[in-house]
Amino acid sequence: MEVALFVPCYVDQFYPQVAQASLELLERLGVRVVYPEGQTCCGQPMANSGYEHLTGGCNENFIRHFDGYEYIVSPSGSCVLHLKEHLSSDKNKQQAVAIRPRIYELTEFLTDVLQVEELEARFPYKVGMHQSCHGQRGLKLSQMSELTAPMFSKPGKLLHMVKDIELVTLDRGDECCGFGGTFCVAEEAVSVKMGKDRVADHLRHDAEYITGADMSCLMHMEGVLKRAKSKTKVIHIAEILNSSI
């Protein structure tokens, strides 16, 4: 099986280890991974700010690099959701329509397509899992507390396959961290307060690491943790699933 890896812009620039872990993990599971060079951004930062009409260039670039792949996998729920819902093109209409359902967030690809039931991973730490909103409510990676439906969690299921990991239970299972793209600067005060509160829930339960399937939320919480000089670190779920400490 061949998979094209989509590495969101900020992961490429600031968190290359997350993309490396995603690539290695997929390879270890027997998948041939291609990284189309020249890929950039999904266009979400502009679109969520009300400038979807400026995302044409990003869309064309994405289509140019990812057209034709059966599976496109990315370690970022919100970018995947944006592409699934908004990837469009006047020039390459057919291609855009064809690509949308082929885009997968990493953990959903692992559970739904590869149907991973066991992993050779070990991570002997106390870990809090942050349910990123776009992954959870948008891609339905996990059940949300608002709905009266049976609980499930795709990233949670994968983390349970990791040896010696101790997952902590949070007081508020699926509260937003307050990142929200440009929200984090446009609504700085509320965003920071949300980040502090989200992190505090993890700290209250002695998490040594905060993990999740969307690096942008983790980046936000990392900023808050570092400002508070906390020892707790953030780590993307791909790094845990790929680890063998």
Next chain:
Amino acid sequence: MRGTSKRHADLADVFNADEARVDWHDETLWFVRTKRDRATHGLEEWESLREVASEVKHHTLANLSTYLEEFEQQAIANGVQVHWATDAAEHNEIVCHLLQKHGIDRMVKSKSMLTEECHLNDYLADRGIEVIDSDLGERIVQLAKEMPSHIVLPCIHKKKEEIGDLFHEHLGTEAGESDPQILTETARQHLRDTFLTRRAALTGVNFAVAETGEMVVCTNEGNADMGAHLSSIHIASMGIEKLIPKRAHLGVFLRLLTRSATGQPITTYSSHFKRPREGQEMHIVLVDNGRSRQLAREDFRNSLKCIRCGACMNTCPVYRRSGGHSYHYAISGPIGSILAPNLDMKDFADLPFASTLCGSCSNVCPVKIDIHNQLYKWRQELVKAGYTDKKKTAAMKLMAATLSSPAKFKLAGKLGRLTLRYIPFAVNNGLNPWYKGREMPSPPKQSFGEWYASRKKEGEG
């Protein structure tokens, strides 16, 4: 500049100056959200109730003119006088005219967000007519000369000590009294006197039934009943979207409303008003005020399904941490943020951006309004209409140009990382809103793209 702006971000900034208060506000509303969860998770049919309610509302909105006519006919047949108001001004004129005709200068009002939307109290006050709000929370904000900060819990932003101070000033309780029982009893005596001495009562309408021409008002305090039953003229103000086709549909909506609002199985009083009692006049004012315009906007039509339960506010992590007044509109929170720009795109251009688009609002909504998707759509509309900051537009254009080109992206990324690594003070300063409360990410030596290229080279070599 603080406090003078009408932008959500600035008002939220002021609210956040007192962090302990933000914590208290957040926890109070989260408690209500938790109660709602307990009430809904106990009902196996909850999700299907939501679906049915959403469909009934969809059907009603699709046939609104037919149902409005049916409602009017039935109401007239019941002996009710029906009035139509295109906008807030017309609504206020109608109410004022009715009162003046009867020589009434004092009215008791039960909670009605529509009259808040129309600024009725101020309008009547300017014409020498005194209005006393009889919902306890609403009375408290009225005494404080504030707007409600929440549609179901109008004074949820006030602590009992602050209410004690207000009651001391206006209702004569002892200074420093903050015992809820004593304060409630004081309000009760004060409102009793009001009910007994007012000849006119105005109520809102939660549901109007087209089939029967009756309307239902839901209160927990019985204040709508008290006002309407003791008055010689009862005026009911309702938005035209409050209709449901049949009485049989009430069962669905009454089960959804209070569970979503406060976690109660049903409101304490669900009062049905159908015809005036002998000697009483009953009037219904049907108000459009932008609703038909919203109905015509396909992307935002669903917002008219709203039954005003407030669940989206209680669950909204932004609302909980910015307070209802930061939305500077009668209806705050996520639903207010999609209703307000319909009335004035310029004044409320900031509101659809006061959200992280986390989507929780859409999932608690008992009538399944796609609130967060509408927030996203409003952002696109507002930008296109030119209601955004020019600096933001310029930044977005630059960003889009950089991210569209692999070469520019590579260069910008490298420069960004180098800046952070070698001249961090260029970004780690007071002008960078991220840095105010958070550290910047530490830049790696290599981007993933660079690492991948070198790995490929090694593999080939």
